Amino acid sequence: xxxxxxxxxxxxxxxxxxxxxxxxxxxxxxxxxxxxxxxxxxxxxxxxxxxxxxxxxxxxxxxxxxxxxxxxxxxxxxxxxxxxxxxxxxxxxxxxxxxxxxxxxxxxxxxxxxxxxxxxxxxxxxxxxxxxxxxxxxxxxxxxxxxxxxxxxxxxxxxxxxxxxxxxxxxxxxxxxxxxxxxxxxxxxx
Numbered sequence: 742x743x744x745x746x747x748x749x750x751x752x753x754x755x756x757x758x759x760x761x762x763x764x765x766x767x768x769x770x771x772x773x774x775x776x777x778x779x780x781x782x783x784x785x786x787x788x789x790x791x792x793x794x795x796x797x798x799x800x801x802x803x804x805x806x807x808x809x810x811x812x813x814x815x816x817x818x819x820x821x822x823x824x825x826x827x828x829x830x831x832x833x834x835x836x837x838x839x840x841x842x843x844x845x846x847x848x849x850x851x852x853x854x855x856x857x858x859x860x861x862x863x864x865x866x867x868x869x870x871x872x873x874x875x876x877x878x879x880x881x882x883x884x885x886x887x888x889x890x891x892x893x894x895x896x897x898x899x900x901x902x903x904x905x906x907x908x909x910x911x912x913x914x915x916x917x918x919x920x921x922x923x924x925x926x927x928x929x930x931x
Contacts, residue, residue, distance in 0.1 A: 756816075759814065759816055760816050760817065763807070763810070763811055763814070763816050764811075764816070764818065766807060766862070766863070766866050767804070767807055767808065767811065767818065769859060769862060769863075770800075770803065770804040770807055770859075770863070771804065772859075773800050773804070773856065773859040773863075774797075774800055774801050774804050776852060776855055776856060776859075777793070777796055777797040777800045777801070777856060778797055778801075779852075780793055780797075780849070780852045780853075780856070781793040781794045781796070781797040783848075783849075784849065788905075789849070789902060789905075789906065792898065792902055793902075796856065796895060796898065796899070799891060799895060800856075800859070800860075800895070803863060803888065803891065803892070806884075806888060807866075810870075810880075813879050814877075814879055814880075847910065849906050849910070850903065850906055850907060850910060853899055853902055853903045853906060854903065856895075856899055857896060857899040857900065857903065860892050860895040860896045860899060861892075861896055863888075863892045863895075864889055864892035864893055864896065867885050867888045867889040867892055868889055870885050871885040871886060871889060
């Protein structure tokens with residue numbers, strides 16, 4: 742049985758938790774936008790390029806939706822968290838990859854995996870806020886459902902992209918079928 746009595750601090754405590762939670766997600770979204778931008782740029786013109794560019798745009802739009810949500814909920818943006826995440830994404834580029842100054846094919850796999858983790862976390866955010874929307878009229882359930890559907894679709898797209906990249910990079914074949922095509926990935930994300 743819950744014997745915790747509600748106090749006058751419940752409102753401020755809830756708001757403080759909301760500020761921390763949403764700013765942590767904004768930091769993650771900031772890093773995700775940077776990673777998606779760099780990954781799409783690195784693979785422009787490749788078999789993965791169109792899908793990565795579409796994901797980059799979607800991830801940037803999702804971050805903007807989160808920024809608008811913070812404003813709607815009167816949650817101040819903690820810029821130091823966003824800047825820290827931005828800087829962390831830059832620092833992550835220095836991960837040893839078997840080459841001193843160049844990227845390896847494995848970089849793509851790791852980047853897709855990181856993007857997938859971000860999309861999965863974003864889906865959890867939207868799902869949690871959707872559950873709370875019945876108790877807070879500032880949360881638009883229809884918008885949250887749309888954002889959740891988008892995040893779930895991004896996870897599926899990234900899973901398909903990862904499978905293609907893993908096959909091509911870890912178990913390459915010779916001949917015309919060695920080059921991955923965007924067709925299978927695009928069809929699976931529709």
